[in-house]
Amino acid sequence: MSPRTPRLSAGVVVVRPTEEGWRFLLLRAFNHWDFPKGMVEAGEEPLAAALREVREESLISDLEFTWGETSTRTGPYSRGKVACYFIAQTRTAEVSLPVNPELGRAEHSEFRWVDYDEAVKLVSPRVRPVLRWAALVMNLQASGFPTD
Numbered sequence: 299m300s301p302r303t304p305r306l307s308a309g310v311v312v313v314r315p316t317e318e319g320w321r322f323l324l325l326r327a328f329n330h331w332d333f334p335k336g337m338v339e340a341g342e343e344p345l346a347a348a349l350r351e352v353r354e355e356s357l358i359s360d361l362e363f364t365w366g367e368t369s370t371r372t373g374p375y376s377r378g379k380v381a382c383y384f385i386a387q388t389r390t391a392e393v394s395l396p397v398n399p400e401l402g403r404a405e406h407s408e409f410r411w412v413d414y415d416e417a418v419k420l421v422s423p424r425v426r427p428v429l430r431w432a433a434l435v436m437n438l439q440a441s442g443f444p445t446d
Contacts, residue, residue, distance in 0.1 A: 304380040308348040309335020311385040311432040312358060314411060320438065321411035322429070323393065324420055325355060328407075331420040333428070334358075335381055344369065344382045355405055357394040361386035370431045375424050385432045414438060 311333050312323040324331045336351035338344055345367060353359050363386045372381045391411070395404040412420065417429050 304374055304378050306338045306344065306380055306382060307335050308338050308344040308351065308382045308384075309333045310348045310352050310361065311383055311428065312352060312356070312361070313385065313387050313432070313436065314389065314391065315387065316411075319413060320436065321413060322417045322432070323356065323358075323388075324410050324412055324417060325395075325406040326408040326410075327405060330422060331410075332422070332425055333383060335383070338382075345384060348382070348384050354398070355395070356409065357396060358388050358390045360388050360390055362388070365435045368435060370428060372424055372428065381428075383428050383432075385435055 309332070314321045314323070323333065325334055334348075334352045334355045336347065336354070338347040342350075349361065352361060363384065365385055367384060369382050369384045371383075374380055393409045393411075395406050395409060397403055398405050410416075410420070414429070414433055418426060421429055
């Protein structure tokens with residue numbers, strides 16, 4: 299891999315419908331909140347990696363790609379890494395943060411199902427455009443959700 303080839307990670311903006319509206323799943327690693335994601339392995343397609351990462355990090359396996367398999371990518375960060383995100387919904391409310399055998403601990407210390415406004419406050423500036431993209435794809439602005 300040349301220095302110019304970005305390392306690719308893939309994840310999913312996981313959303314769940316509730317009586318109060320859509321909720322976004324955020325996972326916390328150290329002081330950073332993000333959507334479930336991880337590195338794309340050699341020979342793996344980004345969507346397959348994203349699905350694997352959601353299962354590994356949250357045990358959610360009932361994802362529905364209601365808005366299609368569209369994706370967005372971040373700009374380079376953390377030594378040239380680029381993250382590719384898809385968006386999918388789940389009916390699963392219970393989230394588990396299982397131990398990663400390679401780390402000997404869970405990758406994340408906390409999860410939250412949050413509305414758009416709370417998500418904007420929690421995620422980093424790198425993740426905020428992904429959240430806005432998801433809201434636009436979901437057409438949340440028509441439901442009174444801000445998109446910036």
